[in-house]
Structure formats: structure tokens, C-alpha cells
Amino acid sequence: MDIHKRFMEWAIERGVKINGIRPHRFEGRGLGIIAARDLKAGETLLTVPISALRTAYTVPKSLTRSLPKISTIHNLLATDLLLDTSSTRGPWHAVLPSPLDFKTSMPLLWHPTLQSLLPSTAHNLLLNQKRKLKLDWAAVSSAFPDIKYEDYVYRWLIINTRTFYFLSPLPAHRNLHPSNRDDCMAQSPFADYFNHTSSPSACSASFSSSGYSIMTPARIKKGEEVYISYGNHSNDFLLTEYGFILSGVGGGNQWDEAPLDAHILPRFSAKQKEQLEERGFLGKYLLDKKEVCYRTQVALRILVLPIRKWERFVDGLEDGEKEQGAVDKFLGKVLRDFEQEVKEKIKEMDSLAEDVGMECQRDMLRRRWLQIEGLIQAAIGRIQN
Numbered sequence: 001m002d003i004h005k006r007f008m009e010w011a012i013e014r015g016v017k018i019n020g021i022r023p024h025r026f027e028g029r030g031l032g033i034i035a036a037r038d039l040k041a042g043e044t045l046l047t048v049p050i051s052a053l054r055t056a057y058t059v060p061k062s063l064t065r066s067l068p069k070i071s072t073i074h075n076l077l078a079t080d081l082l083l084d085t086s087s088t089r090g091p092w093h094a095v096l097p098s099p100l101d102f103k104t105s106m107p108l109l110w111h112p113t114l115q116s117l118l119p120s121t122a123h124n125l126l127l128n129q130k131r132k133l134k135l136d137w138a139a140v141s142s143a144f145p146d147i148k149y150e151d152y153v154y155r156w157l158i159i160n161t162r163t164f165y166f167l168s169p170l171p172a173h174r175n176l177h178p179s180n181r182d183d184c185m186a187q188s189p190f191a192d193y194f195n196h197t198s199s200p201s202a203c204s205a206s207f208s209s210s211g212y213s214i215m216t217p218a219r220i221k222k223g224e225e226v227y228i229s230y231g232n233h234s235n236d237f238l239l240t241e242y243g244f245i246l247s248g249v250g251g252g253n254q255w256d257e258a259p260l261d262a263h264i265l266p267r268f269s270a271k272q273k274e275q276l277e278e279r280g281f282l283g284k285y286l287l288d289k290k291e292v293c294y295r296t297q298v299a300l301r302i303l304v305l306p307i308r309k310w311e312r313f314v315d316g317l318e319d320g321e322k323e324q325g326a327v328d329k330f331l332g333k334v335l336r337d338f339e340q341e342v343k344e345k346i347k348e349m350d351s352l353a354e355d356v357g358m359e360c361q362r363d364m365l366r367r368r369w370l371q372i373e374g375l376i377q378a379a380i381g382r383i384q385n
């Protein structure tokens, strides 16, 4: 029997209710969910009871006791997945992605040269991910010295890419809730087939004391892909945490953005940095698909206004319209500098030897830089109009 059919039966036996949808393999994109019939707005497509989840509370006590008390839930779930050789969850394990799927897509497993060529946001997220993995691996390798690093990382990435926000609703578990929101996680069978979109067509996923449910926001035609949203994430985040970027007409990422700090901060004097810091406007300058953020508008005004006038703008006593032209002139310089940096990165990528990483990895990275170039060029175009 097909592994996905077997898994669906297995999930249904555990109380999962699947309504009008089925898994489907998309050419070159892995698995996802499609509508098995025309779906109406407001239909519940999936409900997964709490009893069917893999959570910190389903991890065998013997395993929890072997790991340090402060072990992350990410680590508990990854180690449990690795050590679970029973047939109980066999049908679920059979439909998980392969180690090669992660090797091609997740920057964590890329060649160091490709990692060093990631855009700064993705690179910083990767450093953070490496820090978390290092701590988890230190805990697990001292408790289970026979576990191989590659086997562990594979499970760690399954948990990283296929878990849902979860806090146990049981009163007895309340004092065991993790303090870190990122660690409030559980694996949810069948729900983990859904791919992500940033479009409003995403189905809503809700969590309550009875479990997860996924509902259509509008009609979906038979055969169309059915998506959920993993959150309002930029492509740098999606690339590092999930190993993909949204692209293409209609499939683009409405939440995409690029950081401008590296091209704005060097323009300030030490005194201006102090003044910006004092008013809470030092750094975190962003360009998104529509505009540069308000923080950027405030920060650039310190370069064109006398300080008293700048403070009046910060306090909302002036609308700042008069100096918009001068601000845009600075912004244009910032954007052209950034564009230059991006062109150099793309050139650097194009001159890489063919044995640096895999072609699909280099292609994904190049496409990401081209997206950033597109964001910058659109912003330059808006200023010039």
C-alpha cells in the first residue's frame, strides 16, 4: 500500500479527522496538501486531537530522565524520534523527508563558503541556529555517547521544520511550560504535510484544549494546493528555518524584507548615534516590498534636520513632509550602496567553483540575492517617481 494512504489510515485510527484533502507530491517541491473535492469557505479540513500529538509529555520518562533537566523540548523530541525504533509510529516516520531533502535545502548543512555568502539576516539566524544545535548536541551526546551527530542533526531538523506551537492545556502541566516561546512545540500528524503561503488564501490553523484544527478561509477548487501560514516571515527566515524561499508571480512573499543597517549606521556621527539611541531609533532599519520602515525615516532625518527640529519630528509635533526630498536623496544613496553590495555578492557567487556546495543550493542562494536586488530596485524606482 502507498505510504501516504497507510499513514492516513494510521492517523484516522488515532482520532485525526481528514475532510476533503489528501497529500500530493509536487514536482521538485516535495509533499503538500491538495483539495480532493471542491471545498467551501469555513470548512474544517483537519482536526488533530491532543492525544495524537508528539509532545514533551509523550517522550518516555526514561529518556527525559537521562537528559539534563534544562533540556529543550526541541532536543527531547529530536532524541525521542531518533531512539524510537518501535513500530508504533512507523507509518508516520515513513512519510518524513529524507536526509538528502535537508542536505539540499537547509543552509545549516551547506558548504561553509555558501553559508558565508548568505544575506546578513539569514546568516545571523544561522549562527543562532548553530548555537542552539550545539547546546542540544552537547546534552544528548553526553547522555547517549553512541548516537552519531549526522543521525541526530537529521532528527533535529525534522523537529525544526515540522512542529507547531503547543502549550499543554492540562492544569497539571502548567508549571512545566517552557519559558522560551520558540520551544513551545509539538509534532502534529498530517498537519505537517501543509506547505506555507504568505497570501490571505492560507487556511487558518487554531489550537485549543481539544487539539489543532485547520479551516478554509475561502472556496478552494478540487486539485488546488491547500496552504497554511507559518507566520509573517521574510524569505531569509524561511530559508534558514525551513529551507525554502517564496517566489514567482502570485507566490511571492508579501512579508519579505531586507535590513538597511549596514548601509545607514556608518553615516551617523558618534553624537547622532547617541541621540538616536536615547530616543530608541538606533538600528533595525528595514526595507520591505512597499516602503522603508518608519524607523528609517526617523533615522535619516537626523542627517538633514537641525537637532531641535528632529526632536520635534520624533515627538510628533512636525509631519516631516518638507524635508522628504532631502531624506529621499540620502535614502537613494543608501539603496545604491546596497545594490552595489548585492551585485558584488552575485558576482562572487557566479565565480564559485562547481564543487562548492550543490547546484540547487547555489541556485537557491542566488535567487535569494536576486530577490533582495529586486526589493532595492523597486524602492529606488519609487523614489525617482
Ligand SMILES: C[S@@+](CC[C@H](N)C(=O)[O-])C[C@H]1O[C@@H](n2cnc3c(N)ncnc32)[C@H](O)[C@@H]1O
Binding pocket: 029, 030, 031, 032, 096, 097, 105, 161, 162, 163, 191, 192, 193, 194, 195, 196, 197, 241, 242, 243, 244, 245, 246
Ligand atoms: C511542515 S513541512 C511541509 C511538508 C513538506 N513539503 C514535505 O515534503 O514533507 C515544511 C517543509 O515544507 C517545505 N515547504 C513548505 N512550504 C513551502 C513552499 N511554499 N514552497 C516550497 N517548500 C515549502 C519546506 O521544505 C519546509 O521545511
